[in-house]
Amino acid sequence: MRVFVYLCLGAMVMFLAFWAYRENYETQEALRQVETLQGEIGELRTSIRVQEAEWAYLNRPNRLRELTELNFERLELMPLAPQHFGSLEQVAYPELPELGEITETIELRGELPNDEGSIQTTLSTGGQP
Amino acid sequence: MSRVPLRPLARILSARQKGEDHKAIENENIHQRMLAARGRQRQMAEGRLLIASICFAVAFSAVGVKMFALSSTEPREPRTASSASKIYAQRANIVDRNGRILATNLSTYSLYAQPHLMTDPENSAVELATIFPDLGVEDLLEDFTGKRKFLWIKKKISPEQKQRVHDIGDPGLLFGPREMRLYPNGKLAAHVLGGAGFGREDVHSAEVIGNAGVERTFDAFLRDPAQENAPLELAIDLSVQDTAERVLYGGMKLMNAKAASSVLMDVKTGEIISLVSLPDFDPNTRPNPKATLDAADNPLFNRAVQGVYELGSTFKLFTIAQALELGLMNKNTMIPTRGPLVWGKFKIRDFHDYGAKLSVTDVLVKSSNIGTAKIAIDIGVKRQKEFLDSLGLLTATPLEISEAAGGRPQLPPNWSELSAMTISYGHGIANSPVHLAAAYSSILNGGYKVEPTILKNPNPERGERVVSEQVSATMRDLLRQVVVRGTASFGEVAGYEVGGKTGTADKPNPQGGYYEDKVIATFASVFPASNPRYVLIVTLDEPSENSGAKPRRTAGWTAVPVAAEMIRRIAPLVGLRPVIEPGPGFGIVQAKGSSQ
Secondary structure, rough: OOHHHHHHHHHHHHHHHHHHHHHHHHHHHHHHHHHHHHHHHHHHHHHHHHHHHHHHHHHHHHHHHHHHHOOOHHHHHOOOOHHHHHHHOEEEOOOOOOOOOOOEEEEEEEEEEOOOOOEEEEEEEEEOO | OOOOOOHHHHHHHHHHHOOOOOHHHHHHHHHHHHHHHHHHHHHHHHHHHHHHHHHHHHHHHHHHHHHHHHOOOOOOOOOOHHHHHHEEEEEEEEEOOOEEEEEEEEEEEEEEEHHOOOHHHHHHHHHHHHOOOOHHHHHHHHHHOOOOOEEEEEEEEOOHHHHHHHHHHOOOOOEEEEEEOOOOOOOOOOHHOOOOEEEEOOOOOOEEEEEEEEHHOHEEEEEEHHHOOOOOOOOOOHHHHHHHHHHHHHHHHOOOOOOOEEEEEEEEOOOEEEEEEEOOOOHHHOOOOOOOOOHHHHHOOOOOOOOOOOHHHHHHHHHHHHHHHHOOOOOOOOOEEOOOOEEEOOOEOOOOOOOEEEEHHHHHHHHOOOHHHHHOOOOOOOHHHHHHHHOOOOOOOOOOOOOHHHHHOOOOOOHHHHHHHHHHOOOOOOOOOHHHHHHHHHOOOOOOOOOEEOOOOOOOOOOEEOOOOHHHHHHHHHHHHHHHHHOOOOHOOOOOEEEEEEEEEEEEOOOOOEEEEEEEEEEEEOOOOOOOOOEEEEEEEOOOOOOOOOOOOOOOOHHHHHHHHHHHHHHHHHHOOOOOOOOOOOOOOOOOOOOO
């Protein structure tokens, strides 16, 4: 009996040792992966910053002004001036689509209350009720 | 193990037989036993002590080994903590009020050499000189063949340059990563931003520290990792700033001025929407501060903040506002203006003769020095000083640009009655344009003091009252009249109800006295006058308008048209629609209601 217990304990120790060994290497692998990912995140952040800087550089007022001047014939953009404010009436709205004559009548069915209790009535409506 | 009997019976019995005292033998026996027991206990205690000391030694040496390991190894970022996964740039961005980038960081490389590792110093020196034309072959070669083991060649290089240096292929030329400060808009808002340079440098990294402007004031904030790279939000509006710089530059050239500055301030919050000082510089390649000797001619000199000038008649507003606030007079009170006004050896004259008397309104509208000086006499030295102090005109502004502390007003050493008279029309006291903007805002916004700020702060705490609501409204009306029928008639911009006051002050000669033909022309304006939103100060240094027979230098001919054009261009950008000016007596006279 005692030998059996010792054998069991020995097996358990070996199993745990094996488990700890594997766990250790898996953790190290995971840490390496995290490091790689963080490096990647860092690189991506840097490139985002570079692109933001580039966006700001390409949109600097000086350059935009030069571009509008170069492309004035096509764009006809002017510096904003007080007379550029318009009123709502000056906005050209699209014309409302013309409604055709209503031909199909719709049948309505409902109850109209009256003094002697409710009576079922049928109403027909057309273009003009 | 042999057992020792408790009592030495053999000896006792033999002693008894001999008739001796057996007690002595017993006592001796007990004594022996006690000695033996003490010896055992001592041994045990010593053993325990040994174990305890071994434990302590192990524990302390473990701590010691760990400490040694920590101190002798390279620092490493914690890898397991997931919350620390954010990687920040060294220095936060600076953005304008709409979030557009004014300053950001870019990673780049620095180039350094370790001559003892170089294989072919001559060739490398020649190649480097072709890549960087500002480097001399001889100097490089001298450095490479000398005793030095390390030298910086360039602090910042572009990717193309890096590639070309790579192509030289010398193992002694090495690169270190760097973060550099980039101002993508070039010269725009250069004086506000200031600039940045490298602090402590190492091969692997370098500190980026602010040299001037907000970069210097907020250096700690921008570098604080606890802020998690939160950008610094300025009150500056990029498009307004650009327009202001462009129009002011054009105006400066047109009026033959050697320098100019402008400040656009929100009257209610004190936020500075645009601040221009010309000539300016590119903060990406900040010039050497010692390049020019005269501070006032240096492009690094921030005229709007550091430049203290006598601002001339723009100060008349303060004198008249105080007189009305104190109830000494109303706007129709007549003031004698027959000149010249003689005070001791000093004579005060007007630009024109305005006759025997003018109303308070006309003193401002026509800009009479004599009239203003007479009002100042009524106010008195002490009250004038207190009032100017309450407007913040006697101390440096609290503006968060590092140069602002240097913009200390110049005050008369002895504030006499004569000083009070000259100060009433803006002579004998020197202030920066930002001072003027803040003081005008305080008087015109309804009478609450505002502190100038460069930070976006749309809802500041309301300051203390400096003048009453009514005086504020009257002053706005008077300023409007200056533009409608006074010295600033060129300031009219249709739809924006510009009000303002001109000021032309002779420039002081460093040799003493004043120049005859050099002036500082200032226009302090507010728009729209009936419901003020912005105060604009425009200052031209040595302007001269030469279209007439004689050069005209007064602010009405120089600073005012420039300011008007600025308002015409800027007002739409800040979202102000042109409106029809409410005439006198405008308002709801009678309301008819009908109940249904």
